Structure formats: C-alpha cells, structure tokens
Amino acid sequence: MGQEGKYAYAVTRIRVLETRLLDRGKIGRMLDARDAASALRVLGETEYAEVMGELVEGEEYEEILGAELKRVYRVVQSFSPDPDLIDLLRSRYDFQNLKVLLKAGHLGINRDDLLVDLGCIAPECLKEMAAGDYASLPAGYRRVVEEAQEEFKNTGDPQIIDLVIDRGMYDYLYTNARVDFLKGYLLRRIDLTNIKTAMRLKRSRTGVIRWAFLPHGSVDPRLLLEAVREPWDAFGPKFSTTDYGVVVEEGLRQLEAKGTLTDYECLVDEYLLEYLRRAKYVPFGPEPILAYLLAKELEGRLVRLIMVGKINNLPKETIKERLCDVYA
Secondary structure, three states, X not given: OOHHHHHXXXXXXXXXXXXXXOOHHHHHHHHHOOOHHHHHHHHOOOOOHHHHOOOOOHHHHHHHHHHXXXXXXXXXXXXXXXXXXXXXXXXXXXXXHHHHHHHHHHHOOOOHHHOOOOOOOOHHHHHHHHOOXXXXXXXXXXXXXXXXXXXXXXXXXXXXXXXXXXXXXXXXXXXXXXXXXXXHHHHHHHHHHHHHHHHHHHHHOOXXXXXXXOXXXXXXHHHHHHHHHOOHHHHHHHOOOOOOHHHHHHHHHHHHHHOOOHHHHHHHHHHHHHHHHHHXXXXXXXXXXXXXXXXXXXHHHHHHHHHXXXXXXXXXXXXXXXXXXXXX
C-alpha cells in the first residue's frame, strides 16, 4: 500500500483535530480573563471540556492539561498507521519519570507527585522496576539508566542523572526516528537546547562538564565550547552562519536586557513551530500526525504559562511577552 492509501484516513482525521486547537482568539480571551478561574472557564468552552468535568479552580490546570494530552495521544494512536512513532514520542515521558524515580531513590524522598501518566510504561510499573534493578526495562531505556546510575556513583551529584538521561533520551529518540521530518525536528531542538546550555554555562561560570551537550546536533561541539570560553561579544557571531543566527542574536539581546533566558525559550518555540507548520502542506504521510501532537504539547505550555501568570496576578502584558504563537 502506498503513502496515500496508508495515510489518507489518518491525515483526514488530523485535519479535523487541527481545527480544534486553540486559536489566537481563545488564547486572547484567556489572557483577558480577570483571574485564573475565569481563564479556566474559557478553556472549558473548547475540547478541553471533555476532560475538565467539575474542575473549575485555576490551581487544577495541571491535572486538566495532563488529562487532555493523554486523551489526545489515545485518540491519535487509535487511528495512526504508525503506532510505533506515537510510542516514540510518548517515550519522552518515560524518561522524564525515570529521572524523577532515580533522583528520589538516591535522595531517599518520595516525589510521586512529579510522575506523569503519558509514557509507554505506567508510572506504577516504573516504580516497581525502580524498587529492583530495572532489569525488566526495555533495552534502550535500561542502557541509559545504567549509565546514569554509574555516573551518579562516581560523582554523587543528582544533577548528573538529569544530564545523562537527557542525553540518552535524545540519542534514543534520534536513533529510532525513522521519519526525516521527525529527525529534522529533533536535530533543531537539540541544537537550540545546546546553544541555551552554552549560554547557561557561560553565565554560571561553572565550567563545562562532560554531559553538558546533547548528541546528534548539527552545531559542532567545538563551536559550543568556544562560545562558552570566549567573551560575550563573540557569542552571537559564533552562530551567525548557522540556521539559528537570528534566534541567538535576539535571545542574547533579551538576555542582556532582562537577565533571563525566558525570551530565548519563546524564540525557540516560535522557530520550532514554524518548522512544524511545514506538515500542513503534506497531503499524505506521518508528518501531519507528528506535527499535530507536538503542536498540542506546545499548546499545553501556552495554557500553563497563562494559568501560572493568572494565579500569580501578573499583568496581562507580562504574560503575553512569554507566549509564542499558536499552530492553528
């Protein structure tokens, strides 16, 4: 069966789901809401109503976002001709949970509140594995966990668990991403994350550690190291000939003005969103399915930023500055 026959139904379903993504009008109304509860009521007028039930308090937004994303993954997986690709995206949440469990285990604390039920393996199953030796984990996961355990044993630093698992996760994702569109997305996210890491290392002056940068990027690690070690006025020019020159230049300008990387992160989201929009012009294939799911995740981050701002009584304009555009 060719691409058209394999994906015709799935892409048709995705085009319908895309129309239900939050548009600028709904985001604008949430921003205009007088408080968090009012913003949540606006959300209740959208497809989020399906998972909201009686949840109307602003502080319950995380439960709503998690339930909605879980619903969307379940729906898309039900008609996707490539369920393995959907599982690959979901695997990111498994790695996130593994980080939580490993650090909590070494610190002797319970952080079950940070576990998310969005991965391929239920959090309760991962907890059972964490109580043992992780031998029953899939091989790709187990290698990453073993490496993180070994590095923690050598350093005693819980932060190394985050770094090692992040590196292992992106290696796992990139290695198993059979679709060029997904590889392209991952490569761009890896590059932009590595540049942000270089900015953070330069600001903290803590030096460069072995696990700092993610693998499979197109930006030469030597360039990243030079950017960390040389003066700030040389940082931007290092990346001027890459595809990220404009993002880095504006991110540095905002960093100098405000002292945070929040604006850079928003610029990254905008850059990746523009890449995802390419899938709108693909009539048949896995690209629209992948783009929709990633756009849905980005939508969740927009809602989260608005709700946090409303709960903390931030001015509308302050919240708005932190938001990127919508996919719709």
